[in-house]
Amino acid sequence: MAIDLKPLLSDNALNMRRSVIRDLLSVATRPEIISFAGGFPNAETFPIEELKKIMMKIMDEQGAIALQYGPTEGYIPFKQEILKRCHANGMSGDLGNLIITTASQQALDLISRIFINPHDVVLCGLPSYLGALQAFWSYQAEPYGVRDGEDNFAIMEKLISQGKKPKFLYAIPDFQNPSGVTMTLEERKDVIELSRKYDLYIIEDSPYREIRFEGEPQPTMYSMAPDRVILLGTFSKTFVPGFRLGYILANHDIIEHIVVAKQSSDLCTPTFNQMVAAEYMKSGLYEKNIGKICELYHHKKDLMIQSFEKYMPEGVTWTNPEGGLFLFLKLPEQYDTRELFDIAIKKNVAFVIGEAFHCDGSGKNTMRLNFSYATDEKIVEGVKRLSDSINELYGRHA
């Protein structure tokens, strides 16, 4: 007789939410489906031949270190390479400001773990990255979503008056996931002022920043206020996701707590993977490959936008991001992309419903599309199918 599991589960477990993306995608894995749903980088950008050489070098010269346990804080030469890039981008910091994480999702988890008590409020965007929301929920946080253009200070006062002062503010300032939108300099200053006024930490999630293919970069919020900002970086989009490498840049006190939390989470991030990445960065190949990634994704984004212009029915609008992997589509208010999803899957095209990114359950008329992964042919064909699906949805409600 099996044990009744439910009474044994923690409140955290009962509060966790399965990724809607995951569940939707379980129907979208058939090979005939064109998927704009995932957040996969394009495998064309994986530097297979270069990595083979580096792997051999590391195994020959430092195999015994590469295959052994490493420090929880991360492999020092890898940290040094990351710091070099941070410094070149106007971000200060030493080895004590940096910890390597098992990619960015672990960073979100560790940050949540050291800050969140059950029912704590955290500020985030409407929409915001689903993986971050999942991490917050898994510690029973109550994410409060703020729309672009809303007055952060007024929201803060309202929350404080309700005894719900947020623990931190979570933002993805560059090419946001899912919206593709980038915060202006004014918006960044505004958030930092908020942080100064209310002693609030800012979590600056920065997975896409280096994939800018148009326009001028804004400074990171970390470079503007290193005492207030916890920056999360990842190698999943600019290098390879299969190595699971990311980092947190923050003040020494915070890093100290993160180190203790990581000790009991997974002891250390794979040493071999860190060494390969360190060597790849050191060789200059990393920098060069980012150029290649930008060029490829620029092309794919343009192609997707052109296809929208050609095929999309009336009333559909979209963001036109200057970088990253995603753009966001909006249908007229009265339509639900969950209904569209069912139609689209029958026409063999997939996306993520925008509602999944809205912690308050809004955004039902929105959807996220990824442009980095599909081939050119599939981008055009997929947009056609999606346009057909929207026309069908329109027809149903005409």
Added chain:
Amino acid sequence: MAIDLKPLLSDNALNMRRSVIRDLLSVATRPEIISFAGGFPNAETFPIEELKKIMMKIMDEQGAIALQYGPTEGYIPFKQEILKRCHANGMSGDLGNLIITTASQQALDLISRIFINPHDVVLCGLPSYLGALQAFWSYQAEPYGVRDGEDNFAIMEKLISQGKKPKFLYAIPDFQNPSGVTMTLEERKDVIELSRKYDLYIIEDSPYREIRFEGEPQPTMYSMAPDRVILLGTFSKTFVPGFRLGYILANHDIIEHIVVAKQSSDLCTPTFNQMVAAEYMKSGLYEKNIGKICELYHHKKDLMIQSFEKYMPEGVTWTNPEGGLFLFLKLPEQYDTRELFDIAIKKNVAFVIGEAFHCDGSGKNTMRLNFSYATDEKIVEGVKRLSDSINELYGRHA
């Protein structure tokens, strides 16, 4: 002005404990120190040349998969190889009973996460593995330590009468860390009976089981009661720790909850690392290498025991494990190995104080020694130094 961090930290963060091992070891990293403190496998056992070939094969044939995101549950061919070994060892299970973790520490974390509410009691050994205690503490559990030979049923009744029914029982049945002791068949049956009587899950942590160099194996508790046991396995001791690969074998319901928890913890374990390990197992090299590991550690364990017999002063006793990486030393009751540690470090030899493994603060006269890592010469010389240190400690209190 920096923000005052403490009022912002979660109760979990405030309850986390830094690893004593880590802090003690920070003084023990000088090259002149012979360390019996860590839990490192011997790098001689790392199959560097074989892995180079496998890495090249995978990069050539499946690079685009190896470097991409993978499923949260783990890479299926790797899971199949693990299941094959489990079945050969009398353990039932299908793909739905298995999840790949970022090594065993993540398994301990995920188990804690889905079961533990603040102040929940969990049963463990006195002593027990420090990394497990850290995971339990990080979710504000209250580990309750049980000594060998104590009546589990009486303890259970006592705890229940106090309204503190434990959430689960944690055990390392084979070559326990730190004691090196293996549970008898009777003891295993007793724990399973306890689990049946009180609807209690058993966490069977099994990192060393395959490193048996003497005596006859007992069945895993999982094979005796798959409905009651959650088995944790790792490749850190039988393959390489630098790849961070482990797994959980449990009933479908539990695995489902673990998958959701892992999604928000780190999305997935590195695909490349799983593929290399899968290929290594498939080739038969894994099995062969375990033979080599057993032979080497057997020799090192014998050498350490022989050195004890030759050099250790009166009153010191030790366990003589049939496998694994550790053995446990006891001084007469009145001595404290913390004091010994300071003496030993001056004589350039390090160990871990036994107190660190006792959740109730007992075990002050005990210590854990690792025999897998040091060279033969260092084992003999280190035991001499340790014996000298104990003599000095005795002298101080004579």
